[in-house]
Amino acid sequence: MKFKEKITKGIEFIEKQPITFLGWLVSILTVVLFREISEILLFGLADKKINGLFFQIYSQVFSFFFLTYLVFFLFLNWIIGGDFRKIAKVLLFGFWLIIFPPFIDQIIFHGRFESFYLFASFRDWVKNFFLFFGPKLNFGITFGVRLEIFISIVAMSFYIWIKKGLKKALTGGLLAYFIFYLIGSFPTIITMLVFLFQKGTVFSFRELQVAQYFITKAEIFGLSFNEFDSGLFFRLSVIYGVLIVILLFVFQYFYDKKKLLALIFNIRYPQMVFNVGIFLIGMGLGSYFFPENVNFNLFSVFTVFCLIFSIFLAWLQSVVVNDICDLEIDKLTNPQRPLVKKLFNLQEYRIYGITFSILAIFLATLVGIKFSILIIGYQALTYVYSAYPLRIKKYPIIASFFSAFASLIFLFMGYILISNNSTFENFxxxxxxxxxxxxxxxxxxxxxxxxxxxxxxxxxxxxxxxxxxxxxxxxxxxxxxxxxxxxxxxxxxxxxxxxxxxxxxxxxxxxxxxxxxxxxxxxxxxxxxxxxxxxxxxxxxx
Missing domain, CATH: 1.20.120 (Four Helix Bundle (Hemerythrin (Met), subunit A))
Structure with a gap:
């Protein structure tokens, strides 16, 4: 009992620590950045890790770790319940585990290892589930990663035991391993689903086909990734990006359905439809001038959705800024606005706006730096349109052209997605x-x-x-x-x-x-x- 009491006190100490949304987000960003920099210093990785693509690669790696965090955050909320902030703090405390696998693998294998995902045939995929990711300790899910996963499962089991008892702890531990296995073999699962759709069976596909599907040269519309890790990261990150947004909205639904519905009803759908339509027109124009770059597959579809979600979130951010700056006007003419109805307080609404802004930039960066620059440009223009000291909307005609130009940034995004090397050639x-x-x-x-x-x-x-x-x-x-x-x-x-x-x-x-x-x-x-x-x-x- 003394052991349990000590663990309980430790957990309660973590749960009582103060936390803000920005502090939580910066902490996650920092841990992932520390992991990336550690790999660069530890392995002396090629210049591709530290050149202009670093932020894109970092965003892609971050998408994996952040999605993993969200999945287990929702999992623990489901199995434990209670104050989600406490669960977020405990999970954040354990998130530091991700920095150790590269060091452990380097000590054991002296650089002779490759850590990424579990690639396997269907039979091996099933068999390796019962072998804790299989016999290969220096390839795929390496020893260091397995140790990290094992410690995480044990820690979560103890956490569930403290909160809900032994029976739920055992069940939670098994489910946690199952989730880790799905995440660790995600490319294999995607390949199985594609193979099932195309061939009608999963029994005949092999490990090599997973590699061919994910680590060959990636050509997504006008984008091209020659190196195997760039192609792998890109293919997976656009899927992860879409899943992250969906999971965040699912969490918001269960956390506060009323506020989510208020945000949805406040979107201003004509303008939103126009923004997405302009993006698709840009893609259409690009397709006309560069028909050879038009290719539709699973990854190109997720790339399009990743950018559409980015546009959607950037628009939501502009709506939040407009609502805050026009609060006094809306009290007279738009009483249905969330701020006017006091469904949000001002600070809370700002946090939503910051979240939408960060997510929009993040999703665009997953596709490419040029797309994130355009999204940042759109957000900057919509901010000065609504906010003081410039508040461009006060000046007729100028305001109309200013707002129109901001929305037409999405035309550029659609076009450079298709064009050669994301340029304005033939625009x-x-x-x-x-x-x-x-x-x-x-x-x-x-x-x-x-x-x-x-x-x-x-x-x-x-x-x-x-x-x-x-x-x-x-x-x-x-x-x-x-x-x-x-x-x-x-x-x-x-x-x-x-x-x-x-x-x-x-x-x-x-x-x-x-x-x-x-x-x-x-x-x-x-x-x-x-x-x-x-x-x-x-x-x-x-």
């Missing part, structure tokens, strides 16, 4: 300027619902300056003019008829005061989408 700038003018004409529509609040807070939108009726006439005219200008910007006379027809409909829709802002946004974006279809047909496929 159709005429299409870009047409979209810039069109979207800048559409953006002021959102300001109709905020007239009272904007006027009181000296945000000089067109509806505030001219009144709703004249502003509708002005915005409708700008929109119609943008359709006509697109014919000359793109230099395609066949576009005149659809521009006249769709532009006229848009003009009358905007000037019909029965159409509220949300409905008007959807209708105008729908018409713009149809017009983009005509552009693609006449410019690229006619």
């Amino acid at each position: 159709p700038w005429r299409i870009f300027f047409m979209l810039l003018v069109t979207y800048a004409s559409v953006i002021p529509i959102k300001d109709f619902k905020d007239i009272e609040g904007d006027r009181k807070n000296e945000v000089f939108t067109l509806p505030v300056i001219f009144g709703e009726k004249k502003a509708r006439l002005l915005i409708g005219s700008f929109l119609l003019l943008s359709y006509f200008l697109s014919v000359y910007i793109i230099r395609e006379s066949k576009l005149f008829a659809p521009a006249l027809f769709l532009g006229s409909i848009s003009f009358f829709l905007v000037n019909n005061q029965k159409n509220n802002t949300n409905r008007l946004n959807w209708m105008v974006l729908f018409l713009v989408t149809i017009y983009l279809g005509f552009i693609l047909k006449y410019v690229f496929f006619d």
Whole structure:
């Protein structure tokens, strides 16, 4: 009993330590960084570890460890319950174990080992489960990693024993090993599923096929990874990135369903759909100019979803910034906003915004540094659009073009995903300027619902300056003019008829005061989408 009491006191000591979200996140980042730097110093790894790709490689390695942390965090929350903060602190304390395997393996094998994943045929995969990852101690799941896993399982079993008793501790220990085995053999599992889908069986595939699927040269659209570890890391990290976001939203659902739903209902779907649509248009343009780079497989699909999730999270971050900066306006004109309804306090809402920002940059970095730079650029532009001291949204017309340009960053992201070496080679700038003018004409529509609040807070939108009726006439005219200008910007006379027809409909829709802002946004974006279809047909496929 004294032994149990000592363990209990130790756990309680850890659970009582103060922790903040940023402190927790920085701690995880630091531990993984320490692990990476240790490997560089210990093994004298090639320059690829310390050149410009370091941050991308670090992000990819971080995705593995962070996903592992999240999986066991959710697992312990499920089996133990209670205050999730206490579990997070205990798990963070044990997270330091990840730094030791390279040192242990170096001492035992003197550098003659290769630590990554368990590659096996289906039969060997089943057999190795009962052999604690199999007989090869210096390849795949090495001795150092196995020792780390063993200590982790024992530690979690003791933790569960203290909280829930011996029976749950034994069950939890077995489940923990099963989870570790799934994570450690993840490439094998993915290959088995692909083989099952393609061949209808898993019994005939071999270890070599796992290697061929994961460590051969990776060509994902216009991206190329020649070295085996770069290809392996990239293929797995885009899957991990998507899974991390899903698991975080699952956790938020069980932690506070009401707040998650508040965030979801606050997304501003027309703008979100536009952002993703612009990204897909960028991919379409890239596919037209570089058809040889278009390839769809499991990893390319996850790459696309990784970037879409990044765009989604970057947009959520911009919504949070806008809500905080427009709180006084929203009290008058948008009482359904989460901050106005006091579903979040201000500090808590800021933390959500910071989280969305970090995750958006992280997911983009998994795909490439250029994508993370574009996401950072988007976040910077949307911040100065809403926040003081610049608060660009106060200045009509300038604000519209500023906001439109920020969203068109996603057009660049889609294009460089497909283009050779992620460049702007052959980029159709005429299409870009047409979209810039069109979207800048559409953006002021959102300001109709905020007239009272904007006027009181000296945000000089067109509806505030001219009144709703004249502003509708002005915005409708700008929109119609943008359709006509697109014919000359793109230099395609066949576009005149659809521009006249769709532009006229848009003009009358905007000037019909029965159409509220949300409905008007959807209708105008729908018409713009149809017009983009005509552009693609006449410019690229006619």
